[in-house]
Amino acid sequence: MNKNAIGIFDSGLGGLTILQALRRTLPHEDLIYFGDSANVPYGSKSKQTVTRFSLAIAHFLESQHVKMIIVACNTASALALPELRRQCRVPVLGVIEPGAQCAAQSTHNNKIAVLGTEATVKSNAYAKAIRKRLPQARITQQACPLFVPLVEENWAHAPATRLIAQTYLAPVLRSKADTLILGCTHYPVLKSVIAGIVGPRVKLVDSAETVAQATRCFLTQHHQAETAGRGKLTVYASDDPARFKRLAGCLLADRIGTVHLKKLNV
Amino acid sequence: MNKNAIGIFDSGLGGLTILQALRRTLPHEDLIYFGDSANVPYGSKSKQTVTRFSLAIAHFLESQHVKMIIVACNTASALALPELRRQCRVPVLGVIEPGAQCAAQSTHNNKIAVLGTEATVKSNAYAKAIRKRLPQARITQQACPLFVPLVEENWAHAPATRLIAQTYLAPVLRSKADTLILGCTHYPVLKSVIAGIVGPRVKLVDSAETVAQATRCFLTQHHQAETAGRGKLTVYASDDPARFKRLAGCLLADRIGTVHLKKLNV
Numbered sequence: 398m399n400k401n402a403i404g405i406f407d408s409g410l411g412g413l414t415i416l417q418a419l420r421r422t423l424p425h426e427d428l429i430y431f432g433d434s435a436n437v438p439y440g441s442k443s444k445q446t447v448t449r450f451s452l453a454i455a456h457f458l459e460s461q462h463v464k465m466i467i468v469a470c471n472t473a474s475a476l477a478l479p480e481l482r483r484q485c486r487v488p489v490l491g492v493i494e495p496g497a498q499c500a501a502q503s504t505h506n507n508k509i510a511v512l513g514t515e516a517t518v519k520s521n522a523y524a525k526a527i528r529k530r531l532p533q534a535r536i537t538q539q540a541c542p543l544f545v546p547l548v549e550e551n552w553a554h555a556p557a558t559r560l561i562a563q564t565y566l567a568p569v570l571r572s573k574a575d576t577l578i579l580g581c582t583h584y585p586v587l588k589s590v591i592a593g594i595v596g597p598r599v600k601l602v603d604s605a606e607t608v609a610q611a612t613r614c615f616l617t618q619h620h621q622a623e624t625a626g627r628g629k630l631t632v633y634a635s636d637d638p639a640r641f642k643r644l645a646g647c648l649l650a651d652r653i654g655t656v657h658l659k660k661l662n663v
Numbered sequence: 664m665n666k667n668a669i670g671i672f673d674s675g676l677g678g679l680t681i682l683q684a685l686r687r688t689l690p691h692e693d694l695i696y697f698g699d700s701a702n703v704p705y706g707s708k709s710k711q712t713v714t715r716f717s718l719a720i721a722h723f724l725e726s727q728h729v730k731m732i733i734v735a736c737n738t739a740s741a742l743a744l745p746e747l748r749r750q751c752r753v754p755v756l757g758v759i760e761p762g763a764q765c766a767a768q769s770t771h772n773n774k775i776a777v778l779g780t781e782a783t784v785k786s787n788a789y790a791k792a793i794r795k796r797l798p799q800a801r802i803t804q805q806a807c808p809l810f811v812p813l814v815e816e817n818w819a820h821a822p823a824t825r826l827i828a829q830t831y832l833a834p835v836l837r838s839k840a841d842t843l844i845l846g847c848t849h850y851p852v853l854k855s856v857i858a859g860i861v862g863p864r865v866k867l868v869d870s871a872e873t874v875a876q877a878t879r880c881f882l883t884q885h886h887q888a889e890t891a892g893r894g895k896l897t898v899y900a901s902d903d904p905a906r907f908k909r910l911a912g913c914l915l916a917d918r919i920g921t922v923h924l925k926k927l928n929v
Binding site for chain 1: 702703707709711808809813827902
């Protein structure tokens with residue numbers, strides 16, 4: 398048993414979907430969430446820049462004595478995970494591997510589609526992780542760069558969002574994939590729009606649930622799980638905590654309490 | 664006469680619309696453009712954060728011996744101009760004052776509308792600058808946070824962009840404004856979409872032209888204008904120069920040559 402908190406970070410608000418799943422799956426764990434709202438978005442930025450931002454956050458989380466770090470951001474998981482693992486003293490879990498595993502297990506026709514940011518798609522991280530488990534998989538990847546601002550601006554249910562989603566999803570429909578990975582932590586907010594376009598026969602893989610399960614497995618295996626008491630949540634943002642809290646309230650059912658300002662040195 | 668270059672900066676690509684106007688109006692001047700692509704966008708970020716980014720860029724431009732700095736970003740002009748003027752040794756020109764002056768001169772019914780980022784609108788910088796010149800002005804301000812990602816992702820001519828623009832422009836139409844300030848350097852890329860919605864009776868004030876004229880006036884008055892030779896252009900981006908160059912090519916008719924990488928210490 399390890400009473401230290403779990404550290405979680407994302408470029409902004411998207412990782413809150415993972416935070417919510419973690420709170421339900423691991424109610425006894427203390428959680429520290431960091432949203433990098435000063436540098437959001439990551440998805441259109443380079444490996445070097447995303448790695449620099451991610452390392453600064455990980456070092457801050459380590460200074461808070463976390464027992465592990467969850468990279469609750471697909472772009473940072475795709476681009477910065479090896480460097481984070483090299484430089485951090487605590488275990489670092491990304492979101493790509495659990496999502497890829499879930500998709501490989503759920504497909505029946507071996508056709509899997511992945512939606513992600515420009516950087517995630519370019520990195521091929523999902524395709525590599527899926528092929529390790531299912532070498533015969535046929536994978537279609539689609540970058541959806543406007544989904545993050547649409548979610549961050551609370552436009553999830555606007556007609557324009559549906560129109561943009563139809564454009565992005567056209568190659569996915571053509572591919573006949575039966576499994577679609579929502580490869581960005583913002584995308585679960587658009588789940589109903591996406592499901593409405595691809596139809597009920599396509600299984601949507603939402604990283605939030607799979608990451609929460611993977612975290613529970615990891616902690617149990619390593620005898621690090623907290624088994625009693627109600628976990629505490631602490632939230633940091635690198636810019637404008639009031640705005641962060643307000644938008645989090647629009648996106649999530651859960652309340653996140655006070656948001657603290659923490660500037661990064663990058 | 665002063666042979667040093669003019670420094671220009673923006674959060675990303677939008678300021679290139681001003682760069683283009685400057686090259687036409689002041690063909691003899693050397694220009695150094697800085698696009699902060701590692702930290703784009705500024706429009707949803709706080710005054711403190713935008714000021715921190717802006718100062719880091721201004722200090723870099725001063726290290727390149729520029730004779731003046733043009734803040735080719737409405738958000739940075741609205742939030743960071745006083746601090747930039749306090750800390751810089753060279754004159755600093757923003758984009759708000761020239762745009763406000765042009766709008767105040769062109770309105771016939773004293774009803775002026777302003778489109779801008781969330782931060783620009785919240786700052787009230789345009790409203791204050793217009794009222795200094797036209798105290799009886801009735802001003803409608805509208806934040807258009809999705810316009811920047813739509814431009815940066817090259818979606819200017821998509822049907823979804825028109826739908827989003829119709830939503831943003833509804834209060835402008837209701838206000839009966841005869842003059843509309845495009846209060847963000849990205850928005851001139853959407854000029855035809857916006858003009859199509861507001862119609863030919865509404866004059867669009869595009870900061871690019873007005874800023875270029877204001878710069879010429881300033882240099883002439885201070886005997887700092889370069890009068891001969893063909894000006895040289897140097898472009899820096901704080902992230903992924905190849906991506907910056909590619910997107911610049913989609914947005915602008917002009918070629919911008921090599922883009923150099925310059926990381927900021929912020």
